[in-house]
Structures are given as C-alpha cells and as structure tokens.
Amino acid sequence: MAMKTYTLFFILLLANAAFANHYQFIVKETSIERLCKSKKILTVNGKFPGPTIYANKGSTLIVHVYNKSKYNITIHWHGVKQPRNPWSDGPEYITQCPIQPGSQFKQTIILSDEEGTIWWHAHNKWARATVHGAIIVYPNPGHSYPFPKPHAEIPIILGEWWKDSVVEVLKEFVGSGGQPQTSDAFLINGQPGDYYPCSKHGTFKLEIKSGKTYLLRILNAAMHEILFFAIRNHKLTIVGTDGSYTKPLTRDFIAISPGQTFDCLLKANQNPNNFYYMAARAYTNGTNVQFNNSTTTAIIKYQENNYNFNNSPISLPYLPSYYDTPSTINFSVSLRSLASKIHPISVPTKVKTRLVSTVSINLLPCPKNNTRSCQGPNGTRLSASMNNISFLTPPRYNILEAYYYNRVKGVFGADFPDFPPYVFNYTDDVLPLELELPKFGTQVKVLKYNTTVELVLQGTNLVTGLDHPMHLHGYNFYVVGWGLGNFDEKYDPKNYNLVDPPRRNNVVVPKNGWVAIRFRADNPGVWTMHCHIERHLTWGMQTVFIVKNGHKPEEHILPPPHYMPPC
Numbered sequence: 001m002a003m004k005t006y007t008l009f010f011i012l013l014l015a016n017a018a019f020a021n022h023y024q025f026i027v028k029e030t031s032i033e034r035l036c037k038s039k040k041i042l043t044v045n046g047k048f049p050g051p052t053i054y055a056n057k058g059s060t061l062i063v064h065v066y067n068k069s070k071y072n073i074t075i076h077w078h079g080v081k082q083p084r085n086p087w088s089d090g091p092e093y094i095t096q097c098p099i100q101p102g103s104q105f106k107q108t109i110i111l112s113d114e115e116g117t118i119w120w121h122a123h124n125k126w127a128r129a130t131v132h133g134a135i136i137v138y139p140n141p142g143h144s145y146p147f148p149k150p151h152a153e154i155p156i157i158l159g160e161w162w163k164d165s166v167v168e169v170l171k172e173f174v175g176s177g178g179q180p181q182t183s184d185a186f187l188i189n190g191q192p193g194d195y196y197p198c199s200k201h202g203t204f205k206l207e208i209k210s211g212k213t214y215l216l217r218i219l220n221a222a223m224h225e226i227l228f229f230a231i232r233n234h235k236l237t238i239v240g241t242d243g244s245y246t247k248p249l250t251r252d253f254i255a256i257s258p259g260q261t262f263d264c265l266l267k268a269n270q271n272p273n274n275f276y277y278m279a280a281r282a283y284t285n286g287t288n289v290q291f292n293n294s295t296t297t298a299i300i301k302y303q304e305n306n307y308n309f310n311n312s313p314i315s316l317p318y319l320p321s322y323y324d325t326p327s328t329i330n331f332s333v334s335l336r337s338l339a340s341k342i343h344p345i346s347v348p349t350k351v352k353t354r355l356v357s358t359v360s361i362n363l364l365p366c367p368k369n370n371t372r373s374c375q376g377p378n379g380t381r382l383s384a385s386m387n388n389i390s391f392l393t394p395p396r397y398n399i400l401e402a403y404y405y406n407r408v409k410g411v412f413g414a415d416f417p418d419f420p421p422y423v424f425n426y427t428d429d430v431l432p433l434e435l436e437l438p439k440f441g442t443q444v445k446v447l448k449y450n451t452t453v454e455l456v457l458q459g460t461n462l463v464t465g466l467d468h469p470m471h472l473h474g475y476n477f478y479v480v481g482w483g484l485g486n487f488d489e490k491y492d493p494k495n496y497n498l499v500d501p502p503r504r505n506n507v508v509v510p511k512n513g514w515v516a517i518r519f520r521a522d523n524p525g526v527w528t529m530h531c532h533i534e535r536h537l538t539w540g541m542q543t544v545f546i547v548k549n550g551h552k553p554e555e556h557i558l559p560p561p562h563y564m565p566p567c
C-alpha cells in the first residue's frame with residue numbers, strides 16, 4: 001500500500017513537471033499598434049492577449065500579480081470553481097480590494113473538475129478589455145480526451161477594441177447615462193483582420209495540414225457583444241464548453257457570448273489550394289442598441305498550399321444576420337453534456353432552494369442638478385437590475401472580508417429576494433413605464449451549505465428585451481430548461497432535461513425568455529453572479545451568493561492568505 005502511494009506520487013510529480021505551477025503576471029501599460037496607430041493599453045507581461053496558462057486537471061497554481069501600472073487591478077479566474085477559496089476569485093470589492101499601483105497579490109488558483117478551456121481576466125472597471133488570456137486544462141496524466149487526439153491545439157481569443165482608452169470610454173459612458181461609445185473593431189487573437197484599415201499585415205494566420213484534425217479553443221473576451229463565429233467551407237464540431245465536455249455537435253457556425261468558451265474540432269478536409277477566412281461579427285437584437293457591425297477575420301492556410309495569399313482571393317464564411325435570435329437560441333439549446341461513465345454529471349433532482357430572478361434593463365429619472373448626464377431614452381439614465389435591485393458595489397470594502405470577519409457592518413444586506421417582488425407579464429410588448437425604475441442596494445442571497453438550488457432567470461421587456469449571458473462564480477451549473485415568454489412553474493419543469501443538460505458557468509437568458517439552472521451549494525464562499533455584457537454589469541445587473549460553511553472542517557472556507565490587498 002505504502003509502495004503504491006509512493007509510486008503514484010512520483011508519477012504525479014513527473015506529469016506535473018510538464019507545466020509550470022507558478023506564474024508571474026506583471027500588469028503594465030504597453031504600446032500596441034492597431035487600426036493605423038499605436039496606443040498604450042494595460043497588459044499582462046506586455047502581451048495582448050495575455051499569456052496562456054497550461055495546467056493539468058485538479059492542479060493548484062500560484063499566480064503572483066504585480067501591478068506596475070498606474071491603475072487599480074484585480075484578476076479573476078473565469079470558470080475555476082476555487083473550492084473553498086473565494087480569496088483569489090478576484091471581483092473588485094466583492095472578494096478583495098484592488099491591487100493598487102506598486103503593490104502585488106499572490107493568488108492561488110485551485111483547479112478541481114474543470115477540464116477544457118477556461119480563461120482569466122481583469123475584474124475591475126473595464127480593465128478586462130485588454131487584460132485577459134486563456135487557461136487550458138488538460139486531462140489528468142494517464143487520461144485522454146473523449147475524442148481523437150487532435151494534431152494541434154489553437155487558442156482563438158475573440159476581443160473588442162476601442163481607439164480611445166477604455167478608461168476614458170468608461171468615464172464618458174458613466175457620465176452620459178446613455179450607451180457606451182461603440183467599439184472600433186472586433187479581434188481574433190488580438191488582430192482585427194483584413195477588413196479594417198492598416199490591419200492586413202497583422203492578421204492572424206493558422207496553418208493546417210490536410211487530413212489532420214485541430215482543436216480550436218475559442219473564447220469570447222469581447223466586452224459587450226455576443227458573436228457569431230464560423231470558418232469558410234469548414235464545419236466546427238463542438239466537444240466542450242466552459243470547461244466541461246459536451247456530446248459532439250457539428251455546426252456551420254457558433255454563437256458565443258462574452259464569458260463563454262467552446263472547444264471545437266476542425267477537420268482540414270477542404271481544397272488545400274484555397275485560403276479560408278475564419279470570421280466573427282456581432283449579434284444583438286434589441287431596440288436602439290448600438291454596436292459595431294464590422295467583421296473580424298483571420299486566415300486559414302493549408303501547409304500544402306504554395307500560392308501567395310497576397311494575390312489570392314479569400315472568401316468569408318456565412319454568418320447569420322445581426323438580429324438572428326432564432327439562430328442563437330437554436331445553437332445554445334442544442335448543447336448536451338457528454339455525461340459518460342468517465343465524465344459523469346450529477347444534476348440535482350430534488351430542489352431545496354427555489355429562486356426566480358428577473359433580469360432587466362431599467363431607466364432612472366434625470367437628476368435636476370446634472371441634466372447632461374441623461375443621454376438615455378427620453379432624457380433618462382440607463383440602469384439594470386436583478387429582481388428589481390440594481391447592484392451597488394461597496395465603495396470602500398469588500399463583501400468577503402466583511403462577511404468572514406463579521407466586523408464591518410453595513411457593507412451588504414442579506415435581502416436579495418427569492419422571487420420577483422412584483423409579478424407582471426414580464427415579456428409583454430408594452431409595459432407600464434413606472435416599472436422601469438429599479439431600487440438600489442448591495443443585497444446578497446445567503447445559501448445553506450449543500451442545499452440544492454434551482455434558479456430561474458427571467459428576462460423582461462422593460463426598456464428593451466435583450467439577451468443576457470449570466471455568469472456565476474464558484475460553480476458550474478446545469479442548464480435544465482429554457483423557454484420564450486414567461487416561465488410557468490406548473491408546466492415548464494415537466495420539460496426539463498435532467499439527463500444530459502449542459503454544464504456551464506455562463507448561460508444566455510434569451511431575449512424575452514427564461515432559463516432554469518441547477519447547482520448544489522457545496523462550495524462555501526462569496527460568489528457573484530452577473531451579466532457578462534460589461535455595460536449591463538456597470539448598470540447593476542449583478543447579485544452575490546454567500547454560501548455558508550458546512551459542519552465539518554473540510555466544508556469551511558479556507559483560511560485567508562497571509563496578505564490580502566487593503567482598501
């Protein structure tokens with residue numbers, strides 16, 4: 001027995017030696033040339049997109065973040081559950097105070113059952129526009145993918161770019177009360193591509209070999225837009241999402257929301273003498289919502305191809321129209337968990353805690369002393385809410401430390417409602433204007449350890465119906481149901497998928513529709529849930545779950561690290 005343990009330990013050591021377990025993240029301003037000009041942006045290690053982290057399933061990483069910029073920063077490990085370790089989760093003023101200029105924070109990233117592609121990004125203000133990168137989690141040593149081993153793996157990071165500094169874009173946005181300045185480009189691996197001025201030379205190029213299969217690890221790091229993504233003449237076979245495997249799903253295009261990831265197999269099975277574009281552009285279907293309608297591209301070249309692409313015509317793939325809601329819904333509801341013997345799932349079948357929350361856009365009346373700040377519809381200020389509460393981020397402390405030390409009163413309240421405070425026809429075409437006004441507050445929902453939660457997220461047509469990609473920290477959840485219109489608690493649960501629902505950390509509540517998610521609250525901590533469309537988050541579409549400790553010591557939040565950034 002002792003011998004066996006020893007051997008296992010030795011093998012683990014060897015296997016883990018393949019990847020670094022320690023990373024240094026230097027946050028600093030770096031000049032990057034895009035769209036004909038050079039601009040200083042916040043980066044990690046001078047890279048844009050930032051460095052990729054490689055790890056084995058279940059390993060623990062240490063990332064030492066040094067802030068050598070003049071801005072506050074925090075880093076979140078998106079899709080990492082961080083069992084019992086909210087201390088390194090990252091959202092500013094929720095689990096920590098920011099890492100201030102000149103200071104540092106050693107973060108511990110505890111991987112558990114995540115396998116596939118997840119990512120990291122800044123989680124304060126709008127810094128994540130340029131501070132983000134992929135995390136690739138490989139199967140445990142001795143295990144393989146539940147699909148044929150790909151010839152190579154390529155991160156495809158979709159992004160969004162402003163010519164102005166995002167700090168200024170955010171300031172102007174908050175000051176105006178209206179919509180943010182639309183972005184100037186979308187990006188594939190940091191590059192806008194051939195359809196933007198001065199960008200041809202930098203266009204990302206992927207070389208593939210006829211007959212081989214490639215694994216594209218696609219993530220959407222854009223700030224505001226759900227994106228359609230496709231490759232000319234090639235199909236994509238989705239095999240994973242948000243760090244969990246799916247049943248293979250083969251499609252001509254994908255729809256990917258900010259915050260989501262997809263692992264897709266690409267077969268090099270087309271005429272090698274052509275060049276092919278991969279391309280992405282926005283999807284949004286709301287009244288008076290502005291977005292940039294341009295297309296970002298990258299080029300696929302076969303190794304066997306001897307032509308010079310500078311004089312070869314390249315064609316774009318088909319992408320659905322900007323407003324094509326049915327296509328996005330069709331795609332996202334077609335996903336199924338792999339749910340195999342080796343990759344089992346455990347969907348809670350008995351629900352102890354039932355919650356329903358609306359997700360709404362709201363309007364605020366114009367303050368008399370600052371009418372310039374009212375560029376929302378009809379001279380109002382735009383806002384957003386869950387269960388009619390527009391979330392106020394604590395200004396001077398963070399919820400985790402306030403909760404853990406039980407010292408600081410008044411940082412948050414525990415009154416997030418279990419159900420919408422007012423029941424109405426949420427998705428009616430015309431709604432009374434008085435309903436558009438939200439309340440404000442820092443209200444959390446406290447959950448008992450190990451309770452089984454069903455949360456129905458109900459979109460509303462207040463101001464405008466829109467899709468909302470809702471992201472939960474600290475958990476993966478199962479998407480057991482969805483529908484258009486209003487959730488009907490009598491009939492809809494009968495159609496739930498409790499057999500192989502997709503396991504995700506970010507699900508789109510469809511425009512004027514709902515989704516039902518389930519999870520077991522077995523990770524004590526302070527975990528935010530919010531819309532991953534950045535302007536909606538800024539407007540307050542957010543809440544926080546506090547999951548209490550269980551009885552046993554191994555069901556408690558881990559002790560805090562020796563050093564947490566102070567406020």
Ligand SMILES: *[C@@H]1O[C@H](CO)[C@@H](O)[C@H](O)[C@H]1NC(C)=O
Binds near residue numbers: 184292
């Ligand atoms: C979209 O981006 C392009 C290229 O930067 C720019 O020319 C155009 O004005 C933008 N469109 C909108 C609607 O902002």
Ligand SMILES: *[C@@H]1O[C@H](CO)[C@@H](O)[C@H](O)[C@H]1NC(C)=O
Binds near residue numbers: 293
């Ligand atoms: C994109 O937006 C611009 C500016 O609003 C508009 O002129 C153009 O027609 C739009 N293009 C498409 C393809 O919708």
Ligand SMILES: *[C@@H]1O[C@H](CO)[C@@H](O)[C@H](O)[C@H]1NC(C)=O
Binds near residue numbers: 285323326465511512
């Ligand atoms: C936009 O959304 C509405 C539902 O709110 C839908 O009826 C309409 O078909 C969508 N537009 C398109 C072009 O799909």
Ligand SMILES: *[C@@H]1O[C@H](CO)[C@@H](O)[C@H](O)[C@H]1NC(C)=O
Binds near residue numbers: 330331
């Ligand atoms: C969803 O899309 C697939 C692939 O395009 C198509 O075969 C299927 O009919 C669509 N399903 C619905 C319900 O529209």
Ligand SMILES: *[C@@H]1O[C@H](CO)[C@@H](O)[C@H](O)[C@H]1NC(C)=O
Binds near residue numbers: 367
């Ligand atoms: C406007 O008044 C509110 C409260 O009366 C105050 O908090 C705010 O600072 C004032 N804003 C300006 C621009 O004076």
Ligand SMILES: *[C@@H]1O[C@H](CO)[C@@H](O)[C@H](O)[C@H]1NC(C)=O
Binds near residue numbers: 425427429430
């Ligand atoms: C809610 O509004 C929709 C759209 O106007 C309508 O079709 C539906 O019948 C309404 N539901 C109820 C229960 O009134």
Ligand SMILES: *[C@@H]1O[C@H](CO)[C@@H](O)[C@H](O)[C@H]1NC(C)=O
Binds near residue numbers: 434437438
């Ligand atoms: C939200 O709360 C505000 C303030 O109490 C109220 O005026 C509004 O009608 C409420 N809206 C909804 C949808 O509950």
Ligand SMILES: *[C@@H]1O[C@H](CO)[C@@H](O)[C@H](O)[C@H]1NC(C)=O
Binds near residue numbers: 450550
């Ligand atoms: C959590 O609840 C499940 C089902 O009720 C139970 O089987 C399990 O033992 C519980 N786990 C703990 C640690 O309490």
Ligand SMILES: *[C@@H]1O[C@H](CO)[C@@H](O)[C@H](O)[C@H]1NC(C)=O
Binds near residue numbers: 363
């Ligand atoms: C703006 O005001 C008009 C007239 O009162 C109203 O019909 C419209 O719904 C309002 N728009 C919004 C987004 O509230």
Ligand SMILES: *[C@@H]1O[C@H](CO)[C@@H](O)[C@H](O)[C@H]1NC(C)=O
Binds near residue numbers: 097100
């Ligand atoms: C940076 O964080 C500190 C600590 O919370 C805060 O006092 C300061 O105002 C922040 N700076 C900016 C520019 O937000």
Ligand SMILES: CC(=O)N[C@H]1CO[C@H](CO)[C@@H](O)[C@@H]1O
Binds near residue numbers: 067068070102
């Ligand atoms: C200690 C440290 O890294 N300080 C840096 C903080 O940010 C300023 C502004 O960029 C730098 O000049 C300092 O070197």
Ligand SMILES: [Cu+2]
Binds near residue numbers: 467468469537541
């Ligand atoms: Cu949203």
